[in-house]
Amino acid sequence: MEWRRFHTLLTPDEMGQADRITIRRGVSGFVLMKAAGNRVAEAALKMIGDIGTGGTCRIACLGGPGNNGGDAFVAAELLRRSGHSVVVHTLSKPECLSGDAALAAGYYEGTVEPLDTFEPEKTDLVIDGLLGAGLSRPIEGDVAALIARTNTAAPRLLAIDLPSGVSGKSGAILGDAFQAERTVSFFRAKPGHFLEPGRTRCGSVDIRQIGIEANVLDTIRPKAFLNQPELWRLQLNLPAGAGHKYDRGHAVVFSGPALKTGAARLAANAALRAGAGLVTLLSPPNAILVNASHLTAVMLRKCEGSGDLGEILVDHRFNAFVLGPGFGTGERVRDYARLVLEAGRALVLDADGISAFSDVRNILFDNEKQPSEGEGVRLVLTPHAGEFARLFPDIAEADRLSKLDRARQAAERANAVIVLKGRDTVIASPDGRAVINANGTPWLATAGTGDVLSGIIAAQLAQGMPAFEAAAAGVWMHGRAAELFGPGLTAEELAGQLPRVFVELMEA
Ligand SMILES: NC(=O)C1=CN([C@@H]2O[C@H](COP(=O)(O)OP(=O)(O)OC[C@H]3O[C@@H](n4cnc5c(N)ncnc54)[C@H](O)[C@@H]3O)[C@@H](O)[C@H]2O)[C@@H](O)CC1
Ligand SMILES: Nc1ncnc2c1ncn2[C@@H]1O[C@H](COP(=O)(O)OP(=O)(O)O)[C@@H](O)[C@H]1O
Ligand SMILES: [K+]
Numbered sequence: 412m413e414w415r416r417f418h419t420l421l422t423p424d425e426m427g428q429a430d431r432i433t434i435r436r437g438v439s440g441f442v443l444m445k446a447a448g449n450r451v452a453e454a455a456l457k458m459i460g461d462i463g464t465g466g467t468c469r470i471a472c473l474g475g476p477g478n479n480g481g482d483a484f485v486a487a488e489l490l491r492r493s494g495h496s497v498v499v500h501t502l503s504k505p506e507c508l509s510g511d512a513a514l515a516a517g518y519y520e521g522t523v524e525p526l527d528t529f530e531p532e533k534t535d536l537v538i539d540g541l542l543g544a545g546l547s548r549p550i551e552g553d554v555a556a557l558i559a560r561t562n563t564a565a566p567r568l569l570a571i572d573l574p575s576g577v578s579g580k581s582g583a584i585l586g587d588a589f590q591a592e593r594t595v596s597f598f599r600a601k602p603g604h605f606l607e608p609g610r611t612r613c614g615s616v617d618i619r620q621i622g623i624e625a626n627v628l629d630t631i632r633p634k635a636f637l638n639q640p641e642l643w644r645l646q647l648n649l650p651a652g653a654g655h656k657y658d659r660g661h662a663v664v665f666s667g668p669a670l671k672t673g674a675a676r677l678a679a680n681a682a683l684r685a686g687a688g689l690v691t692l693l694s695p696p697n698a699i700l701v702n703a704s705h706l707t708a709v710m711l712r713k714c715e716g717s718g719d720l721g722e723i724l725v726d727h728r729f730n731a732f733v734l735g736p737g738f739g740t741g742e743r744v745r746d747y748a749r750l751v752l753e754a755g756r757a758l759v760l761d762a763d764g765i766s767a768f769s770d771v772r773n774i775l776f777d778n779e780k781q782p783s784e785g786e787g788v789r790l791v792l793t794p795h796a797g798e799f800a801r802l803f804p805d806i807a808e809a810d811r812l813s814k815l816d817r818a819r820q821a822a823e824r825a826n827a828v829i830v831l832k833g834r835d836t837v838i839a840s841p842d843g844r845a846v847i848n849a850n851g852t853p854w855l856a857t858a859g860t861g862d863v864l865s866g867i868i869a870a871q872l873a874q875g876m877p878a879f880e881a882a883a884a885g886v887w888m889h890g891r892a893a894e895l896f897g898p899g900l901t902a903e904e905l906a907g908q909l910p911r912v913f914v915e916l917m918e919a
Contacts, residue, residue, distance in 0.1 A: 448485020483540025660873025735764025
């Protein structure tokens with residue numbers, strides 16, 4: 412695996428490993444800390460430049476008991492030497508610090524005061540070096556009160572590594588956490604920088620280099636990444652010069668009954684735009700006319716029950732299915748899902764398609780119907796948090812698990828690719844790989860965008876992309892389409908942005 416090409420995410424434990432490998436190779440911990448402090452001071456100077464007073468700024472650095480506090484001392488000294496008015500407020504006395512943090516405290520020649528003299532209202536910039544990757548329990552007592560008071564005063568705040576209180580592993584807030592305007596972290600980002608609510612608390616995230624070599628990743632072998640085209644661009648099938656439509660797969664979407672057909676059409680139209688060579692909507696007889704009056708390039712075919720579906724599945728060109736949007740949650744969903752999977756076709760199960768299994772989960776998890784090892788996973792589940800809790804109640808309730816871990820465990824149990832949606836959509840594969848998606852806009856929180864997503868993913872499956880890459884690519888393209896449209900998005904407009912998304916992917 413060529414790690415350097417990818418946006419790897421490291422848990423705090425893995426980051427500690429990167430640190431130890433580097434130190435073993437002869438770079439001292441204090442050298443790393445000085446580099447980190449430098450990066451923080453640079454970010455602070457940039458923010459001070461934004462303030463634009465031109466003169467001396469009042470900077471309060473908050474220093475905790477560990478190396479996060481050490482970074483704060485280094486940054487404080489550099490900012491002091493730049494002529495700013497700096498005070499370091501420490502949680503414990505500097506003489507109680509040990510290791511590199513003690514060296515950093517010795518390096519600082521300015522004023523030190525206890526934490527309780529810190530007044531957020533009287534600063535131009537706060538630098539948070541209380542707790543970083545070493546956060547191991549909820550913040551309580553005086554520190555929690557100070558964080559709450561600071562957040563109310565809302566000063567400009569730069570967090571070192573993570574806003575104190577945000578778990579780097581999960582993005583969870585333990586007790587309380589600072590709201591930062593900007594967060595500077597080192598070497599590689601952590602899941603907590605992209606998983607909510609951590610992502611919001613971080614503000615903008617700046618990953619800076621401090622002298623840790625990328626090849627430490629060969630030892631660490633991380634399994635979590637930020638969802639970026641580099642991860643799946645090579646597997647994305649674009650039309651070949653002399654290709655024909657059947658080279659590009661035939662996606663099939665099941666329509667709901669007469670008064671619930673819109674969701675399936677959103678998925679079908681999106682599948683066509685997203686690159687499937689052909690798309691057919693399978694409609695119950697009572698919805699045929701409604702669907703016919705709205706479809707042009709998407710084909711329409713009657714499907715009244717398992718018998719009809721069985722006949723359709725005889726034609727192997729129908730290779731990727733979407734089941735669930737607007738479909739209803741009865742026995743028929745379960746029958747259709749079983750038939751599609753048993754016929755060896757790829758299936759995106761969304762919305763009602765997921766909820767239909769909430770009381771009979773094991774039917775879906777029955778590995779008999781799933782491919783054996785090496786054959787490749789064919790089932791993609793695209794739940795939002797509510798649907799996820801219906802299918803995986805025990806995993807959803809396990810507070811100690813990060814969203815990454817929840818998606819991973821679900822993927823393993825269901826032997827399916829899981830797309831656990833939200834602002835911080837996680838895509839996980841049964842083999843343990845997982846990505847966090849970070850593009851998109853809040854305008855995606857509107858009815859029907861999930862249906863469009865299932866169609867985009869099905870189009871990639873129809874074109875032969877492996878399920879994990881198809882899901883990751885689909886989620887990224889969906890988010891990018893929303894960004895390109897901008898404010899005022901509705902689900903109907905999303906697929907219309909895909910041509911611009913393809914242009915970007917082809918130019919990259
Ligand atoms: N590659 C790296 O890993 C580098 C890390 N550096 C810095 O080192 C930091 C990690 O240092 P540490 O491992 O010392 O961890 P921290 O400095 O984040 O904190 C650890 C200390 O906080 C205490 N603590 C944990 N949770 C607490 C809570 N809720 N309330 C009060 N105290 C709590 C622990 O008992 C421990 O004493 C990073 O965040 C980063 O800022 C940099 O110095 C440079 C290199
Ligand atoms: N605040 C947000 N920021 C970015 N993406 C979002 C946000 N809220 C929702 N989304 C995305 O919008 C889509 C909504 O899907 P879903 O909840 O299934 O809605 P629907 O059932 O109405 O189609 C998902 O892809 C989700 O990740
Ligand atoms: K911090």
